[in-house]
Amino acid sequence: MRSRVSNSPLRGRSKEIGLTLQVLAEAESGRGGVILVSGDEGRGKTRLVQEICHIAEQREFTAVRAEAQDFPPPAADRPVLAVLDDLHVYADQALLSRMTARLAQLRHQPQVWLLSLRDHAYGLDVHRFVRALEEWGCTRLALGLLSPEGVRELLTDILGAPPDPGLMELAGEAGGQPLLTVALARGLREDGQVRVVDRTAVVTSAAVPARVRSTVNCLLTDLGEQTQDMLRAATVLGPEFGVGDLAAILVDVPPAGLAACVQRAIDIGVLDCRSNDRLAFRYELVRRAIVESTALGVRQVLLHAASAPTSAGRRPQPGAPGGPTHLPPEAPRLSAAPFVVQEDSIAILFVRAVSLLHKGRMEQARESAATLLRGCVASGEATGQALAMLVQSVCARMGGQAAEALRLSREGAAVIPPGKSDLIGEVITNCVALELSLLGETAEAEQLLRKAACWEGPNGTPPASLVLGTTAARIMSVKGDHRKADQWIEAAVGVVNRPERWLLPLSSAIRALAALRSGELSTAERLVARCQAESQPGRLELCAQADWVALQVATERHGAAWGVELLTGQYAHLIAGPSLFVEEPGAAPWMVRTALAANAPQLAEEVVRAVQTLADDNAAFQPLTVSALHAGGLLRGDEEALARARSEHRAVWAAAWAAEDLGILLLDRDTGEGAAGRQFVAARWLYEEAGALRDAARITARLTRLAPPPAAPVDRPADPGQALTGSERAVAELVVLGMTNRQVAGKLHLSSYTVNYHLRNIFRKFGIKSRVELARWYQDYTAATMRPVTTRSSRPTRTLRSGIRST
Numbered sequence: 001m002r003s004r005v006s007n008s009p010l011r012g013r014s015k016e017i018g019l020t021l022q023v024l025a026e027a028e029s030g031r032g033g034v035i036l037v038s039g040d041e042g043r044g045k046t047r048l049v050q051e052i053c054h055i056a057e058q059r060e061f062t063a064v065r066a067e068a069q070d071f072p073p074p075a076a077d078r079p080v081l082a083v084l085d086d087l088h089v090y091a092d093q094a095l096l097s098r099m100t101a102r103l104a105q106l107r108h109q110p111q112v113w114l115l116s117l118r119d120h121a122y123g124l125d126v127h128r129f130v131r132a133l134e135e136w137g138c139t140r141l142a143l144g145l146l147s148p149e150g151v152r153e154l155l156t157d158i159l160g161a162p163p164d165p166g167l168m169e170l171a172g173e174a175g176g177q178p179l180l181t182v183a184l185a186r187g188l189r190e191d192g193q194v195r196v197v198d199r200t201a202v203v204t205s206a207a208v209p210a211r212v213r214s215t216v217n218c219l220l221t222d223l224g225e226q227t228q229d230m231l232r233a234a235t236v237l238g239p240e241f242g243v244g245d246l247a248a249i250l251v252d253v254p255p256a257g258l259a260a261c262v263q264r265a266i267d268i269g270v271l272d273c274r275s276n277d278r279l280a281f282r283y284e285l286v287r288r289a290i291v292e293s294t295a296l297g298v299r300q301v302l303l304h305a306a307s308a309p310t311s312a313g314r315r316p317q318p319g320a321p322g323g324p325t326h327l328p329p330e331a332p333r334l335s336a337a338p339f340v341v342q343e344d345s346i347a348i349l350f351v352r353a354v355s356l357l358h359k360g361r362m363e364q365a366r367e368s369a370a371t372l373l374r375g376c377v378a379s380g381e382a383t384g385q386a387l388a389m390l391v392q393s394v395c396a397r398m399g400g401q402a403a404e405a406l407r408l409s410r411e412g413a414a415v416i417p418p419g420k421s422d423l424i425g426e427v428i429t430n431c432v433a434l435e436l437s438l439l440g441e442t443a444e445a446e447q448l449l450r451k452a453a454c455w456e457g458p459n460g461t462p463p464a465s466l467v468l469g470t471t472a473a474r475i476m477s478v479k480g481d482h483r484k485a486d487q488w489i490e491a492a493v494g495v496v497n498r499p500e501r502w503l504l505p506l507s508s509a510i511r512a513l514a515a516l517r518s519g520e521l522s523t524a525e526r527l528v529a530r531c532q533a534e535s536q537p538g539r540l541e542l543c544a545q546a547d548w549v550a551l552q553v554a555t556e557r558h559g560a561a562w563g564v565e566l567l568t569g570q571y572a573h574l575i576a577g578p579s580l581f582v583e584e585p586g587a588a589p590w591m592v593r594t595a596l597a598a599n600a601p602q603l604a605e606e607v608v609r610a611v612q613t614l615a616d617d618n619a620a621f622q623p624l625t626v627s628a629l630h631a632g633g634l635l636r637g638d639e640e641a642l643a644r645a646r647s648e649h650r651a652v653w654a655a656a657w658a659a660e661d662l663g664i665l666l667l668d669r670d671t672g673e674g675a676a677g678r679q680f681v682a683a684r685w686l687y688e689e690a691g692a693l694r695d696a697a698r699i700t701a702r703l704t705r706l707a708p709p710p711a712a713p714v715d716r717p718a719d720p721g722q723a724l725t726g727s728e729r730a731v732a733e734l735v736v737l738g739m740t741n742r743q744v745a746g747k748l749h750l751s752s753y754t755v756n757y758h759l760r761n762i763f764r765k766f767g768i769k770s771r772v773e774l775a776r777w778y779q780d781y782t783a784a785t786m787r788p789v790t791t792r793s794s795r796p797t798r799t800l801r802s803g804i805r806s807t
Helices: 014-028 045-058 093-106 124-136 148-159 165-174 178-190 210-223 225-237 243-249 255-268 284-293 296-307 346-358 362-379 382-398 402-415 423-438 442-451 466-478 482-496 501-517 521-534 545-558 560-567 579-583 587-597 601-617 622-636 639-648 652-668 673-689 693-705 726-735 741-748 752-766 771-784
Strands: 004-006 033-039 062-065 080-084 111-118 139-142 194-197 200-203 271-273 279-281
Touching: 014 033, 014 045, 014 111, 014 139, 033 045, 033 093, 033 124, 045 062, 045 080, 045 111, 093 111, 093 124, 111 124, 148 165, 148 178, 148 200, 165 178, 165 200, 165 284, 178 210, 178 284, 210 225, 210 255, 210 284, 210 423, 225 243, 225 255, 225 279, 225 284, 225 296, 243 255, 243 296, 255 271, 279 284, 346 362, 346 382, 362 382, 382 402, 382 423, 382 579, 402 423, 402 442, 423 442, 423 466, 442 466, 466 482, 466 501, 482 501, 501 521, 501 545, 501 693, 521 545, 545 560, 545 579, 545 587, 560 587, 579 587, 579 601, 579 622, 587 601, 587 622, 587 652, 601 622, 622 639, 622 652, 639 652, 652 673, 652 693, 673 693, 673 726, 726 741, 726 752, 726 771, 741 752, 752 771
Parallel strands: 004 139, 033 111, 033 139, 062 080, 080 111
Antiparallel strands: 194 200, 271 279
């Protein structure tokens, strides 16, 4: 059977949408199908996938992502859309084999598989699977370049007016590449380089917008430093050049290495090989973006190298055989450059500090950052100052100097000016906020994001970058809103198409933790496997979150004895190195409990010694002090220490562990079930606030075994915002509007079981037995506080959110 193929561009998607609607209609009648979206990088695959998902949801399809426990899903009564974005990245051999085996039954199921694939970026297994799909008869949507009409339509859509000939000529530098064209249009609007005159969009400046420069930098991230250096050198050689011209500039790069760099740039579509064996940039906009992203001093060096004499005599001049086709007639004067071309050049140190950090060369990274900081202070460059202090903070944190790291992060946050900045400044701001969150200061991290106008909060617009999505998700995860954290990372990954690959392991670790806390162990295991696959060889992970989550998931699945084996083998560095204990106040107590449960007291003592040494070295860093108090109290059976830890832990999940540990100790010492029960009740409330449903369920089971069970609070809370967790507040707001459990589950993207679980907790806390009582009490409460009760047609009231506790 021949597959149906559409080669329409990204805009004017009538053919793609028509084919999509046909496949969905067939699925509704019980005949399944496959939609394969393919194209090169930046052709709009992810946007089209999101658009198809939206259409399917309007037709009441149930969307199932690749992270689900059984993907693709089994047969169901209602139509299902199974989505796997970036098949070439996440499809392993087992999944491909399973999907191939299920193709035979798909024709008789109300199910559609929606897959996306980057051309020329997959191996033999995926190639065979794609061939099997085409032979089976999939609908393939191949996204190509934009036509001139498509470019005009896109510019009109973004700018609000049709472009004039000058703007169309500038857009022609993007060559019809959708990602570049969109970045150009939005960048011109953001930077004020376009205005509407007589209902026509007119460009006022041909400078490359900041958004385009950032987009190009992201596209080049995966090429490696050597290839990026080669492209930077190529920009001074004119419209066309040869490999020999590059070799004459990059004298330290061996010929084989240079050839590999050139081939890599050709494969990704940055360079073209012309018929005369000369090379050229495929898109002029990319070349200009690289030029304007290169510090003037660095460009001066490249221009000098391109025109300097060789060891055998003078370098061939422009136009001569074997020489560069063109060199600018007048290079900028060195005195006009903002940076001096010396060893301590700000531009060079900027790149070097970050590179050394990712390579794990901490002392050298710290030295480069210190020199960078001095240069930026002298020039008044705030972004460079923040970056320098961020690098120093990461070095200090990973070296066990937690108090120093926190000081540096706070100083870096202080120099960042308020209000919106350029994209580079925004990325640095987000990274400083992420560092603050890893040091336990989530409130300060959120405050910084709001100060720099990066983030509107959990209910704001989904993130446009992975670094913002990861940072915001980390903040929400610490505050217990794991569902929202997972959604934000998923949205961020979909928007940016994963260019910031160094952040992918951390983002997957946050999603795995969300699944673990929610009780979805199989999903957590798959996300841990993804996290490990996303780690880049030779690049140091700048936090311990990925290994920490992997350790918890493996222990939850296989038991404490397996956790001890991992801690003495694969993850021994988590005890020997300080990073995890600095980032997670609950890590050391968790390790001690695991070791004691597996009858490994020596390991427990080793953990206590390690965290106590860190706490002694960082007396001003409160989270480490409390962590050492908790771990030591657990090892020694010290009631007072555990009680203090419970009250002094600022991390809610760690405080819940302390309450549970104290309850177990009291129960073992036979001090009365009432005292132990009170600690277990407190632990359950704290676990619920931390969004740890799996841990809360464990405590609930323990409470049911106590006789008599602890009585529910007699006094009804005066303010529901102080009594309910974030998830419970969301459920209560919808229930008082008259929604059923199923409707609430659909609205909040939860299972009906989870909604019922939250509702039981709400009834218990308020001492009520029905929805009617909840609505009546809520009406009484809103009347007493003079807040109107919303109707079904209005937006839900924010009354229940009035007392949200900050962490």
